[in-house]
Amino acid sequence: MKALVLDGHRVALANVAMPKASDECLLRIRVAGICGTDLQMLDGYADFNGILGHEFVGVVEHAPPHDAHWIGTRVVGDINVGCGRCAMCVTGVKEHCPQRTVVGIRDRAGAFAEFITLPASNLHAVPDDVDDRAAVFVEPIAAACRILEQVAIDARWRIAVIGDGRLGLLIAQVVSTVAHDVTIIGRHDEKLALARALAIVALHTNASITDRFDLVVDATGRPDGLARAIEIVRPRGTIVLKSTFHGESSSPLWPVVVQEVTIVGSRCGPFRKAIALLASGVIKTAPLISRVVPLEDYEVAFAAARHELKILFDLSR
Amino acid sequence: MKALVLDGHRVALANVAMPKASDECLLRIRVAGICGTDLQMLDGYADFNGILGHEFVGVVEHAPPHDAHWIGTRVVGDINVGCGRCAMCVTGVKEHCPQRTVVGIRDRAGAFAEFITLPASNLHAVPDDVDDRAAVFVEPIAAACRILEQVAIDARWRIAVIGDGRLGLLIAQVVSTVAHDVTIIGRHDEKLALARALAIVALHTNASITDRFDLVVDATGRPDGLARAIEIVRPRGTIVLKSTFHGESSSPLWPVVVQEVTIVGSRCGPFRKAIALLASGVIKTAPLISRVVPLEDYEVAFAAARHELKILFDLSR
Numbered sequence: 001m002k003a004l005v006l007d008g009h010r011v012a013l014a015n016v017a018m019p020k021a022s023d024e025c026l027l028r029i030r031v032a033g034i035c036g037t038d039l040q041m042l043d044g045y046a047d048f049n050g051i052l053g054h055e056f057v058g059v060v061e062h063a064p065p066h067d068a069h070w071i072g073t074r075v076v077g078d079i080n081v082g083c084g085r086c087a088m089c090v091t092g093v094k095e096h097c098p099q100r101t102v103v104g105i106r107d108r109a110g111a112f113a114e115f116i117t118l119p120a121s122n123l124h125a126v127p128d129d130v131d132d133r134a135a136v137f138v139e140p141i142a143a144a145c146r147i148l149e150q151v152a153i154d155a156r157w158r159i160a161v162i163g164d165g166r167l168g169l170l171i172a173q174v175v176s177t178v179a180h181d182v183t184i185i186g187r188h189d190e191k192l193a194l195a196r197a198l199a200i201v202a203l204h205t206n207a208s209i210t211d212r213f214d215l216v217v218d219a220t221g222r223p224d225g226l227a228r229a230i231e232i233v234r235p236r237g238t239i240v241l242k243s244t245f246h247g248e249s250s251s252p253l254w255p256v257v258v259q260e261v262t263i264v265g266s267r268c269g270p271f272r273k274a275i276a277l278l279a280s281g282v283i284k285t286a287p288l289i290s291r292v293v294p295l296e297d298y299e300v301a302f303a304a305a306r307h308e309l310k311i312l313f314d315l316s317r
Numbered sequence: 318m319k320a321l322v323l324d325g326h327r328v329a330l331a332n333v334a335m336p337k338a339s340d341e342c343l344l345r346i347r348v349a350g351i352c353g354t355d356l357q358m359l360d361g362y363a364d365f366n367g368i369l370g371h372e373f374v375g376v377v378e379h380a381p382p383h384d385a386h387w388i389g390t391r392v393v394g395d396i397n398v399g400c401g402r403c404a405m406c407v408t409g410v411k412e413h414c415p416q417r418t419v420v421g422i423r424d425r426a427g428a429f430a431e432f433i434t435l436p437a438s439n440l441h442a443v444p445d446d447v448d449d450r451a452a453v454f455v456e457p458i459a460a461a462c463r464i465l466e467q468v469a470i471d472a473r474w475r476i477a478v479i480g481d482g483r484l485g486l487l488i489a490q491v492v493s494t495v496a497h498d499v500t501i502i503g504r505h506d507e508k509l510a511l512a513r514a515l516a517i518v519a520l521h522t523n524a525s526i527t528d529r530f531d532l533v534v535d536a537t538g539r540p541d542g543l544a545r546a547i548e549i550v551r552p553r554g555t556i557v558l559k560s561t562f563h564g565e566s567s568s569p570l571w572p573v574v575v576q577e578v579t580i581v582g583s584r585c586g587p588f589r590k591a592i593a594l595l596a597s598g599v600i601k602t603a604p605l606i607s608r609v610v611p612l613e614d615y616e617v618a619f620a621a622a623r624h625e626l627k628i629l630f631d632l633s634r
Binding site for chain 1: 362405410413467540543552553558559560561562564565566567568569570571572573574575576577578579580581582583584
């Protein structure tokens with residue numbers, strides 16, 4: 001089968017062996033999306049070699065006998081696969097299993113390929129009214145929804161999302177479902193204009209900010225994101241860190257102590273909630289899609305993903 | 318009156334004018350303690366010039382007519398003085414008033430002096446069974462107690478305190494009042510031995526740590542404290558930051574995101590709680606005192622405070 005394989009810092013289209021389904025379901029990928037994390041991995045983050053890609057929608061083609069009812073179902077898939085036995089797994093937190101594999105990120109083949117395998121317990125059926133190009137956003141929307149699980153957001157809070165990229169624009173929409181004063185702060189006029197078209201207040205990062213924010217989400221994917229968040233959060237406010245990147249972040253930390261700021265690391269989130277938000281129509285994804293290309297156009301796709309919004313690989317045609 | 322005055326990075330004993338009491342109480346200082354923050358301030362933290370010192374016990378000598386009942390009372394004093402009118406002050410959080418002054422730290426004369434003034438609302442009477450050399454620990458014990466207000470500690474948690482200095486040894490004792498599995502991690506054999514004498518498990522920082530901790534408190538006062546805390550906290554665990562220092566901290570932040578760690582900045586705390594803990598005898602302070610000197614011996618005192626535990630100035634004699 002065709003697949004985009006990362007080897008060191010280089011990605012290439014290759015013909016690789018079909019995955020062995022064993023005890024897992026075999027999915028034929030329909031659409032997959034490029035995430036900022038994929039780009040960070042090209043730059044050395046996570047030290048992964050193998051098939052990239054962890055945002056996808058596909059159809060179950062084969063399944064073990066006890067999971068045969070999944071065959072033919074259009075699905076998205078939770079990307080963390082736990083050992084099933086450790087203290088984390090038995091309490092339902094497989095995303096923190098120390099032995100976990102993660103689709104396209106850690107010891108498990110990714111979704112920029114014709115096929116992928118996953119345990120049935122990771123699958124979520126996609127409702128008919130959520131098309132492939134929306135369903136492929138379930139994983140990042142779930143990551144945005146994780147914030148709602150971690151922080152008890154007061155509807156009256158002033159909330160800032162730093163970073164006007166694909167994740168920032170999803171997070172701003174998701175937090176707007178629970179609070180109305182949401183501002184996105186970024187560097188790109190055209191992305192800020194898109195945020196405004198989505199009814200989100202948008203400020204250029206150079207704009208002076210006088211009123212501080214109760215909650216600041218760093219979705220910049222940049223080492224300086226935390227320092228900026230510290231500048232604009234109120235005393236006793238909360239910062240959610242979403243950026244993963246290779247290397248260190250330098251920041252004066254005394255304001256975190258003096259202002260008693262809480263910083264919350266945030267990763268994967270609830271797929272069901274994300275599917276429900278997509279199905280309800282409250283989260284807009286179509287305006288975020290900048291290109292839909294075949295797997296063969298991966299070089300253009302990865303280059304474009306550095307400055308454009310969401311690039312999708314369409315494998316369904 | 319005599320006072321230790323910080324000017325740039327130099328501290329010197331000076332004869333300064335008596336403070337004008339105006340609407341505040343005038344206290345005669347009995348004992349004052351050197352805190353790590355004082356040393357950080359000598360190194361440039363907080364950009365303060367004036368009389369140093371914010372850990373003290375004294376006796377009220379003068380008071381405005383409506384506070385006259387304080388005269389003669391032995392007291393400790395909350396170090397933050399708010400404007401009384403802002404959103405923070407009216408909700409009782411004067412330590413985050415943007416206009417606040419802070420004894421010996423920000424726009425207010427400190428306690429390494431014969432006299433100091435404070436509003437009566439900042440004063441707390443010291444019970445007779447808490448002597449001066451214990452009462453001077455109320456401020457740092459209150460700062461340790463702040464952790465109990467910020468983090469809902471489960472009695473079954475494994476807790477680590479990094480930093481075997483004066484604050485670390487107090488924090489370890491305070492968290493031991495709500496959880497029994499508390500380990501202090503430090504670099505100094507003699508301070509670790511003292512921790513063990515206080516019935517706290519003590520590990521050298523080079524010891525290998527296999528079981529991660531639910532809660533890690535950074536009381537190192539060092540830029541690398543956070544990175545160490547990130548290494549030993551469990552997924553979804555909590556780090557409390559107590560260290561303030563001049564300059565930046567460099568740390569890889571992706572583990573905070575991937576492991577969904579929560580980092581809580583923590584500063585000043587509840588004096589009443591600290592006084593109650595001291596009065597109950599559960600917190601031991603006498604073993605932490607390494608020297609008691611007159612104000613005139615400040616050069617030796619500040620030098621010793623770099624490596625010894627608590628140095629006290631006794632002004633009562």
